[in-house]
Amino acid sequence: MTQRTALRLHKALARIWAPEPGWRGWLTTNNNNDIGRLFLAVATGFFVIGGILAMLIRAQLATPGSAFMGPEAYNQVFTMHGTVMMFLFAIPFFEALSMLLLPGMLGTRDLAFPRLGAYGLWVYIFGGSAVIIAMLMGLAPDGGWFMYPPLTSAAFSPGLGADVWLLGITSIEVSAIATAVEVVVTVLRYRAAGMSLSRMPIFAWYILVVSVMILTAFPPMILGSLLLETERALDWPFFQVENGGDPLLWQHLFWLFGHPEVYIIFLPAAGMIATILPVMSRTTLLGYGWVVAAAVSLAVLSFGLWVHHMFTTGIPHLGLAFFSAASTLVAVPTSVMIFSWIGTLWKGRVRMELPMLWLLGFFATFVIGGLTGVMLAVVPFNWQVHDTHFVVAHLHYVLIGGYVFPMIAAVTYFQPLLTGRFRYFRLGEVAFWLVVPAFHVTFLAVHVAGLLGQRRRTWTYDEGQGWEILNLVASIASFVMAIGFALVILDILINTFAGLRGQRNPWGAPTLEWAAPTPSPTYGFGSIPIVRGRYPMALDPDLPQRIAKGEGYLADTARNRRETLIVDTMTGEPAEVAVLPGNSRLPFLLAVVTSTSFLAPLVGAYWLSALALSGVVIIALIWVWQLVPATTEGPVDAGRGALLPVASETANPPGWWGSLFLLLADGVHFGSLVFGYAFLWTVAPNWPPSSYLRSEVWPVMLALGGAVALIAGPRLLARAIGRPALPGLLVATCGALALAAAAASVMLARPAPEGHAYDATLWLLAGHTAFHAALVLIMLGYLSLRRIAGHALRVGEARIVSLWADFAAATGLVALGAAWLPGAFA
């Protein structure tokens, strides 16, 4: 192909992938470049807000007996600082970078579910804005970022603050789960031809691991928020000791999320380090396989540490020892990574560019934070410094050193790719030399203040305790650090708009994202690349030109739609053609109604919440209806002589993969609910309740029969392609109704969930069952409507419904069994 052909291809693809013109384009775009940039800008805005709150804290603590803030304001400020930094900045920021960079790294044109990405963005913006607006109105939560009851119960935290946190943050977690599903499916299936598992860029491994962690760590937190909000709004006593609840249940659910959260934040940064460090060292990553193994093991180990945040709650010594042992284990995979990076530096020739400076800042800081983490894993030391400023200093060493510094390195490293401009103004170096030394002065002083006994979360302190100089030094240095961070942002902005127009791949990086033009166009690649190694740009320097000329897959634009390649998960062989959706208002509208359903209860508008929820259902149905064409088209030409099926016509379409991983999160949510029930049953002080639920035979028969029909119905549907679908639809519908009726029998038998935590939990178990039966009914209704409209039923659609029906049946049986068994044996 000639240069002219490449230009024609570029113009055709740019037209197909273009967002709508004008401001409406921002509301309807779902391209990863646009969504990623918006995500990045909003997350940076929240970082600035969180930073200002940090400065308020340090201003207050600079001197003893300060009158700068009263305790009410201080409580809101430190709660919001933690909340903003953890939920509104850290996670969205790496999600933004992943959205922007991952398709390029993997050699695909976009993420697997572009509309889901746009939906996640808007839910995040609405939820985050609600929390910030509440703060500006003086309605911010003030119970600390981990919101322990009974402090945050309605009795001790009246008003809206805690509700803002519980509802606002939960909606943001929905956004994180949406993005995680999208990322997992993208990494597993949407890659360049020939990109096997062993050829995946190291960041893809990290972000795959992190996304699975989000899917498994966030559900316990969502459940905890649901329980606490239900307790506050409806007086269901999950955490009230006098009524069979236990506040420790909250701590378990929170830290089941909260500890993995630390690694959810660290691992993407580690992925960036493992990507950037070899390039800055002009070599390749040492021990790729070991680093993958370390990332996987660290991710899972992080789920076995949650109780180390609860060492002072009176748990038996054996329990403490389990978690102390697991906590010390974490040092092993972390060290494997650190030594891999040191070895990479050792075998290469380091160039001291700005990203490398930040990586060195990371090493100096994170290793100290890791070592104080090992100190905290030792139970007697933990008891000594629990809830002191030592813990504050430790977590800032880990989170700023282990996350913020590598992320600044990542932004400066990828700036040429994202903006098309190379750094010219050298403000960044000045910022680095302000931030890193000032950080260490600040938090070394805070460490010492903690060791001397200064408690965290106290709005002031008295003179004469030896903390005055330490706090003053920490506060002055923290302001220097804040000035440094402001310069970081200024440096990036200036170089984005006034930097040098650079050539492609200025760092000489070997990974695929640098094969795209800079700045990356909306369609990413002119054709889907073919890779033959882990470092495609090093193996084949002419690759960018050949991709642009259309020598890869899917270079033909005749079908006039957004297409990308789906590959075999293990080998990377081309398998299917994915047709991606175009611009749409639906993600924005769905986010509006979703956020309304979450936030309306804040002002007591439960009717509006219910109305918005029905809006969610309607828009979701329209969304799916639009995605699947009425007719099938058979295999299509994917280029290079390959005839591949369209993904939506296969047995396991992208929606099936997305459902699979969404159900993983749903399953963990359900598991957390069962854990909560078992926890209360085992250790809550006021158990057993005055009586257990005793079921009659008919609800049990309904549940068993319903489950069998739910499992069988969709399978009948899948086998009925080209034949009448009515039997399968009827069987599945009867199954869902029977299961829902069995669940309703539990609620009818125990009509007062506010009386005891046992009854409240039964209602939740039954509610979970009824909710999933209703979901299946909605899906069956959708399939019926498609049949009535004359659309071809696809095996993939039936298999998606089958997944959800199996889940509803299995969890329904477990939930109802758990509700009925204690009564049967009592």
Added chain:
Amino acid sequence: MTDVLRIALPFTLWIIGFCALYALQGLVCSHHWPAGLDGRTALVAAAALFVLGQGVVLAAVLSRPAATRFAQRVATILAVAALAAAVWTSLPVLALTVCG
């Protein structure tokens, strides 16, 4: 997906075993635990089963090679590490009071 599952399996089993051990300890120390049954014996037996299970996983990984050398290598590293993690996190059942 088989290779991905092979890589995920060893530590997934570790977290299940670890949580089960902790849950058993909670049950042993609750009023539901039968009076005649020795809690430590139950915990030691569970820990032994936990370690044995991880050993079986390692043996399975070694005896049935993955489709690619890379997946085999990573799965082997993880199976060995998960076995070591199981031994390390089970050790407290031999040394500490069960409910004190």
